[in-house]
Amino acid sequence: MIIASLAFYLFSFIAVISALNVIFQRNPVHSVLWLILTFFNAAGLFVLLGAEFLAMLLIVVYVGAVAVLFLFVVMMLDINVTMIREGFMKYLPVGAFIGVVLLVELALVYGGWAMSPQAEALRLAPTPDITQIDNTKALGQIMYTQYVYVFQAAGLVLLVAMIGSIVLTLRRRPGVRKQNISVQVSRRKEETVEVVKVPTGKGIA
Amino acid sequence: MAEFIANYVIPLAWILGKILLFVVPLLVVVAYVTYAERRIIGAMQMRIGPNVVGPFGLLQPFADAVKLLTKETVLPTGSSPVVFLLAPMVTFSLAMIAWAVIPVSEGWLISDINVGMLYLFAVSSLGVYGIVMAGWASNSRYAFLGAMRSAAQMVSYEVSIGFIMICVLLTAGSLNLSEIVNAQKGMWFFIPHLPMFVIFFISVLAETNRHPFDLPEAESELVAGFMTEYSSMAFALFFLGEYANMIMMSGIVSILFLGGWLPPFEALSFIPGIVWFALKISFCLFLMIWVRATFPRYRYDQLMRLGWKVFLPMSLIWLVLTAGYLVYTGKVPV
Numbered sequence: 130m131i132i133a134s135l136a137f138y139l140f141s142f143i144a145v146i147s148a149l150n151v152i153f154q155r156n157p158v159h160s161v162l163w164l165i166l167t168f169f170n171a172a173g174l175f176v177l178l179g180a181e182f183l184a185m186l187l188i189v190v191y192v193g194a195v196a197v198l199f200l201f202v203v204m205m206l207d208i209n210v211t212m213i214r215e216g217f218m219k220y221l222p223v224g225a226f227i228g229v230v231l232l233v234e235l236a237l238v239y240g241g242w243a244m245s246p247q248a249e250a251l252r253l254a255p256t257p258d259i260t261q262i263d264n265t266k267a268l269g270q271i272m273y274t275q276y277v278y279v280f281q282a283a284g285l286v287l288l289v290a291m292i293g294s295i296v297l298t299l300r301r302r303p304g305v306r307k308q309n310i311s312v313q314v315s316r317r318k319e320e321t322v323e324v325v326k327v328p329t330g331k332g333i334a
Numbered sequence: 335m336a337e338f339i340a341n342y343v344i345p346l347a348w349i350l351g352k353i354l355l356f357v358v359p360l361l362v363v364v365a366y367v368t369y370a371e372r373r374i375i376g377a378m379q380m381r382i383g384p385n386v387v388g389p390f391g392l393l394q395p396f397a398d399a400v401k402l403l404t405k406e407t408v409l410p411t412g413s414s415p416v417v418f419l420l421a422p423m424v425t426f427s428l429a430m431i432a433w434a435v436i437p438v439s440e441g442w443l444i445s446d447i448n449v450g451m452l453y454l455f456a457v458s459s460l461g462v463y464g465i466v467m468a469g470w471a472s473n474s475r476y477a478f479l480g481a482m483r484s485a486a487q488m489v490s491y492e493v494s495i496g497f498i499m500i501c502v503l504l505t506a507g508s509l510n511l512s513e514i515v516n517a518q519k520g521m522w523f524f525i526p527h528l529p530m531f532v533i534f535f536i537s538v539l540a541e542t543n544r545h546p547f548d549l550p551e552a553e554s555e556l557v558a559g560f561m562t563e564y565s566s567m568a569f570a571l572f573f574l575g576e577y578a579n580m581i582m583m584s585g586i587v588s589i590l591f592l593g594g595w596l597p598p599f600e601a602l603s604f605i606p607g608i609v610w611f612a613l614k615i616s617f618c619l620f621l622m623i624w625v626r627a628t629f630p631r632y633r634y635d636q637l638m639r640l641g642w643k644v645f646l647p648m649s650l651i652w653l654v655l656t657a658g659y660l661v662y663t664g665k666v667p668v
Contacts, residue, residue, distance in 0.1 A: 132342065156414070162417065182449055185449050188456040189452065189455055192459075192460060193456060193459030193462075200463075200466055201482075204481075263448045264448075308636070310639075
């Protein structure tokens, strides 16, 4: 078990360091790159917990898709770093105040947290036996039986969000030339090419 | 102490030995894929190709490596040096770590994990980072444009690759690569999934930035795309990474559709599995090189149209068909 605990401290140490770097880097692109390192170490922690499916999902979804979009956007925006830093001292008290409020709220919630004695049993009830099947199958069996309506509803929410963003950004712009494949393919030789006999010395109009 | 050695030192040495057994042949093969590509394209275009260094030009890859090593590494002004040098390393090491789960024969693999296919998908979806980092860190217009193109291209084709992988895993009933290969005893998956095999192969070409989808490095418009500012060893790492990626993707195609290490007929099973696997990878690599020699480069909007409007709907429909067929005939593997 030495290796497992060493790995845990390695992953969590790097995760914390890189999370701090996300905030303290001056360059936003470097921040995103540190964020990706944080995701990786979180995935490593999932693997240590025996949740290999979640670890892979974290990498595929967050690192492979979400962080790529972040990087894309941050690179395209020409952010002036000094401009962002300008008002730093001015806004610091407000930020610190909000931080303190959140901290107090969290402390209150955590302090007043009481776990029902049945909660643990209730939570474990639908879990299939992990020693019998691997956790991909276990997750699938829970998600598509017990929680199928919630799962579908989550999908619908995402679909609505996607349609909404498309509707908001789609506008017909005049003068945009688009390729119409079916028109190109259905064009006949007779419509486009005409063979003309040209009389010598006269030409054609 | 003896317990410590038996429990930790020996397994660690064993794993390191296995990694060496994979990586060293892989690097040699990568070198010879570059040679094979030049010879095959030479033959297809009625040229000779490299034939001077060594017998039949067989030492050409090493001559190229020595040439690249002795060149100067140039850091462009205004670049971000750490990210600039990190980018080729990321590309190269991503192409290497995918081999951790690929079984080259029955039981011949470094790590037999339950989610092998997801791992491969995750690694191949990370490939975009090397290119984007290189393009951004170079502080050059050409490199940046190349990186933007490649980011959009690789993200789009990954979607259909993901759906096709789901079709295969529905038929095999497992995410474990060895079990996927074993599920193909009797019939390799390229027969029932023939349209998906074709689409997967074309998506692989786009994912590895090969012709006819090599837009991130289109010479005629972008000089060399994201590689414009790279020289010497950094360039060599990109180059090796690209070819190692080709071999890795050919390996994935062989495992998912061509039966991995399985022989085509049971009578031929006296030949070891690794030979069949190598033959299948070589076949896919030959197809890739053949495509490069015969097809012109796609225009960028056509590439995007193909990915989103043709491949994505087709793989979605095929996924529904596969699931429907398996449920209707009661053949769902549990």
